[in-house]
Amino acid sequence: MILVTTVIDTLLYICFAIVVGALLLHAIPNGYKPEIKMPKRLISFLALLIGILSFGPLLQLFVFFYGKRDFLTLVHTLILTTDSGRVWLITFLISIVLSLFLYFVPLDRVNSIIGLGVTFFLIILVSLSGHIASHSKTIGLLSQTLHFFLMAVWFGVLIVISFFSIKKENWKTFRSWFTPLSIIAIVIIAVSGLVMMKYTVPEYQSSWLLPYGEALLLKHLLYFVIILFGCINGFLLKKDMKLGWLRAEAIIIVIVLIITGFMTNSSPPYIVAETIEHGGISPLFEKFYQGAWVPEMSVALQGTSNSIPLFVLAVVLLIVQLITFITGRNPYLFLVLSLVLVLVIFLALLLSITPSL
Template identity: 35%
Template sequence: MSVLIPLAEIGTYILFSIIIGHIALQFVPEGNKPRIGISKKVLLLSTLGIYIFSFGPVAQTISYFSESVGLTLATYSVLTDFQVGRAWIFIGFMSVFLWITLLLNGSKYLQALWLILMVLAIGYSSHVASLSFWYGLLAHSAHFVMVTLWSGILIHVAWFSDDQEKWAKFLRWFTPLAILSLIVILISGLTLMIFLVEPKDYVTSWVLPYGQMLLLKHISIIPLLFFAFINGVLSKRALKIPSFNPRPWIKGESIIILMVFTFTSVLGTLSPPHEVEFTVQSEGASRWVEWLLGKKILTVMNLHLIPNFSSLFLIAVSLLFLALILISFNKVKPYIAVFFGLSFVFALYFGLMVSLVSL
């Protein structure tokens, strides 16, 4: 179950991205986007998959309560009394309506309506919404829709388009949209994070599994920004070269997005530590962090971020990998730049982790 739930969350992000990218591109004139060749079967299966994969958080909640009250009662209670259960039922109805609309080639406005309602249901089922309804609903929905909108359009252009003649016109409107998406994602993401982990506890939360995934998610966004800069700015200049093909670099960006989705999905299955000190004392710190620090962590009161030679060396190496992403543009294959992006994430992660000192 611990493996299946994050996989289901990743599937939900990817399938939502495919659907929202398809619907969004319908509102773009044909002359301003590459020719997209996605089949109706893929869209219908994606819509069905959203309903199946979005059951993951429901299954996790049912599993948690089934040990104490039994599977039948736990299932009934979660589906009727919990926001996550009611949201899944609502998503089921909306996905059926969307499936029928796609099958019959219905109005793009109707497709957008069903999709917006499904996104709001995702926001309604979020952890923050269970603590503060309107705050969580709006912030999580905005965060989710902008992430899937940005990545969804990239997925379609990278993996389902078959030409590059209109690339300049595509970048002319997509680059401002990507910048807007990034701004909304950062603001809504920080808003959600502050509600779950206080800024003063951000570093100390790294000793917990939730803090680990939060750190990895934040670090993985950095190479994504570099790929976005390459595809949004440098690609415009490279288009003057007849042999330049932008699609492989867009595919590289989509792979980095998949890494961000992975960390986000695992993060969504973990309980946020509203009080880090209390969580460490009651549940204990991460065994991985304890092994890394070489001692058992009983409190975070004496935990500090103190750079040393090893940490500074790893951070310097991570910055080198980051620079190599830009240097490699149009000089090596994009998958090499993806490797540099992955290397940056783990070099910076270990650089920060070995800076943790428990005095």
């Protein structure tokens, strides 16, 4: 079931990003962006999908109770008598209105800004069903909303430019506002992410013993790769628009969204020792760790005979990446090397874990 809900949430994030990116670019004057050809009906359809896909948090409950209660009674109970159900219903109705609005009105600057405002409100509603909102209706919800919205802005513009631009003119003027916007987004996403970690994984390093913490570690490693691609696209290749490099960066972000979808549908380990006591350590770490891990143990990092060779391999991969960029500048080879590098560092860190009492 978690695989299904992970896919649903990943598609939801992508829909939000494309709608936000498309509307933001429609609000920007033509002289400040490459020419874009994107059907209005696609934007409208994705807006409607937002309402449908946001049912994800209720789906697990629906599947769990299906067959135990009458179908209509179950639908009525989940949607009309629970807070999450009522929030979803409002989200769905607003997404229908937004979809019709985007389909029938011309996407000029004013209408695009109105659409962005409505989409931002939908992001707030979706954030209400997240892990953070259940612990903090103020700082946590604000952090989640900013994190979500700025991801949509950054990734949305990137994916629309990467896959729907038909000409390369105005690249310099586009970069003049998108590069600083990306930097601001990256900083706020990072800060808001740290704030959210206070509520979800206060014991960050110890959480690597559990699936949620391992996913978060992998997400952070990939985040550094995204920053690397951003520097390449924003500064090193600033003379011309390289669609291959933009698309490679977009692929990395999609992978991060898949991991985020998994985390959204997993239980955060607020207290690692209690989580291990009830469910044990993660199957992945169990394969690497030779011995018994008791809840009273905490995580310490130490170079081992298994982890040190992997760290050396990571350095070699970094050198190969540098050579690849200087010589061939093949974005997809660079992408593959980046993913392998992340995996090697991820495994090296897990193999460096030693118990500390």
